[in-house]
Structures are given as C-alpha cells and as structure tokens.
Amino acid sequence: MSAAPRVLVAHPSALVRTTLQSVLEKRGIPVVGDADRLTILRQRCAETHPQVVVSAERFPDGDLLAGLTALLSSGARILAVCESHSDNVVDILLAGASGCVFLTDGLPDDVAQGVRTVSKGGSALHPLAAHAVLNRWRAERDGPSPSNPRRDVLTSREREILAAMARGLTTRGVAEKLEISVKTVEAHKARVFAKLGARNQAHAVSLARSRHLLD
The missing domain is CATH 1.10.10.10 (Winged helix-like DNA-binding domain superfamily/Winged helix DNA-binding domain)
Structure with a gap:
C-alpha cells in the first residue's frame, strides 16, 4: 500500500481548518501544517513540502488564483475548497488546480478521496465544476x-x-x-x-x- 499523501490545509476560518484536518487525519491522511493567509501558505509550502494543498479560494490578503503559479512551482498539487460554484472556481482549475470540492454539499469522504486522487496525478472535480470547465474549454477552443x-x-x-x-x-x-x-x-x-x-x-x-x- 502506498504511503498517504502529506497535506497542508489553508483556509481563513479556523473552524474550517480544524474540521478539514480532523476529516483527513481520521482517514489516515497526515496534515503537516495549516495557514490562514496566502502569504503564510507560501511560507508553509516552502517549509513542509506538502504533496497536496487543500485551500480556500480566497484569503484576507489575496485570492488563491493570484498565488497559484508560485504554489504549483513548489511541486504541490492543489485541491480547492470552495463555498459555491463561480467563474473564479473555473479560473482556478484552468490555471492549474487539480480539483475542487464544495463545502455546501460535499461530504467528508469527498475531501479525503479528492486528496488521494490529486496526489496520484488525477483530477477531483465536483460535477458542476466539471461541466463548467468543459463549457469554458469548448468556448475557448473555438x-x-x-x-x-x-x-x-x-x-x-x-x-x-x-x-x-x-x-x-x-x-x-x-x-x-x-x-x-x-x-x-x-x-x-x-x-x-x-x-x-x-x-x-x-x-x-x-x-x-x-x-x-x-x-
């Protein structure tokens, strides 16, 4: 059996961070750090070298989209944790994030499975996000x-x-x-x-x- 991926959790809400950490660790996925700001997220990535970053789409000091290139260059894969579907979610995915889950209707197992999937190079997309990405791709392909x-x-x-x-x-x-x-x-x-x-x-x-x- 392959080792569980190392995960860093980033979200401005302490409650959401704690909940995500609990969900992952109960399913055998180690959380190596957390962050409540985009700047701190970059620092934690450099310090802990996570395989997967489970991140909110927005922080008080900037959006995930703005920091995505730097995070991807660290070698981490990004699983976005979003409040709801929006164009910003599609932009994040098209810019390089490996997947997204929605807090509004996602289940704990969705987060854990999403982490495992993206850590192996796959994509973990909520059906609404997958549909939106496909529509955007079709429009841009033309x-x-x-x-x-x-x-x-x-x-x-x-x-x-x-x-x-x-x-x-x-x-x-x-x-x-x-x-x-x-x-x-x-x-x-x-x-x-x-x-x-x-x-x-x-x-x-x-x-x-x-x-x-x-x-």
Missing part, C-alpha cells in the same frame, strides 16, 4: 470570432510580457526584468488581455497555453 480573426495575434513584446506572467512575475517584476516602466507593462498587459479575451492574468495564461502561444 477561438476568436470571425469578426475579429486577429484577436490573439500578439507582438513580440506582448509575448515577452505573457511569458513573464506565465512564470508568475508581478507587474513590477516584469518591469524590472524587461527594464521598462510599470505603466508600460500595465499597458501591454491590458492589450494582451483584450486580444485574448482574458479577465485577469491567470486567465490570460490559461488561454495562451490552450492556444499554444507559449510553446
């Missing part, structure tokens, strides 16, 4: 509309900006790397978002990957 056929054609500088975003750099980090001003980076990012039809940085990276713009 690409730009005929009335705007050059929507996703990027300039070389815009591709540089996009590649830097894919590496998780902040706007200031991109500016320093490319030796341009923050305002210039913001202008390029706005054009990238417009051309790709993206709502935010993580969505832009997800769209770019699906269209092989980062290859």
Whole structure:
C-alpha cells in the first residue's frame, strides 16, 4: 500500500481548518501544517513540502488564483475548497488546480478521496465544476470570432510580457526584468488581455497555453 499523501490545509476560518484536518487525519491522511493567509501558505509550502494543498479560494490578503503559479512551482498539487460554484472556481482549475470540492454539499469522504486522487496525478472535480470547465474549454477552443480573426495575434513584446506572467512575475517584476516602466507593462498587459479575451492574468495564461502561444 502506498504511503498517504502529506497535506497542508489553508483556509481563513479556523473552524474550517480544524474540521478539514480532523476529516483527513481520521482517514489516515497526515496534515503537516495549516495557514490562514496566502502569504503564510507560501511560507508553509516552502517549509513542509506538502504533496497536496487543500485551500480556500480566497484569503484576507489575496485570492488563491493570484498565488497559484508560485504554489504549483513548489511541486504541490492543489485541491480547492470552495463555498459555491463561480467563474473564479473555473479560473482556478484552468490555471492549474487539480480539483475542487464544495463545502455546501460535499461530504467528508469527498475531501479525503479528492486528496488521494490529486496526489496520484488525477483530477477531483465536483460535477458542476466539471461541466463548467468543459463549457469554458469548448468556448475557448473555438477561438476568436470571425469578426475579429486577429484577436490573439500578439507582438513580440506582448509575448515577452505573457511569458513573464506565465512564470508568475508581478507587474513590477516584469518591469524590472524587461527594464521598462510599470505603466508600460500595465499597458501591454491590458492589450494582451483584450486580444485574448482574458479577465485577469491567470486567465490570460490559461488561454495562451490552450492556444499554444507559449510553446
């Protein structure tokens, strides 16, 4: 029998963190740490090297989506614990999270099974989330509309900006790397978002990957 995955639990609510830890440990899954802030979550990942992070989608100091690239680069797989279905959940999944469970109708065994599944490289999706992801993928697969056929054609500088975003750099980090001003980076990012039809940085990276713009 394979060893149980090491898990880090992150949620702004102490009650939810305690409940999740109890649910997992009663089912033989060790919890190696917890966090109530996104910044602390990053620190705990670096310290404990969990295989799976069970995380809320929002924290007082930022959204999971904003920190997802850095968390994934640590080698951890992400199982999002969400209050309800929303576009933000789909963005988190498309940006690299391995699954999600909903607190509103999920069962304790769903969380434990989700952790085991994603730790082995699988996906653990609530049926509503799976349906929403499929619908988004179908829409994005179709690409730009005929009335705007050059929507996703990027300039070389815009591709540089996009590649830097894919590496998780902040706007200031991109500016320093490319030796341009923050305002210039913001202008390029706005054009990238417009051309790709993206709502935010993580969505832009997800769209770019699906269209092989980062290859």
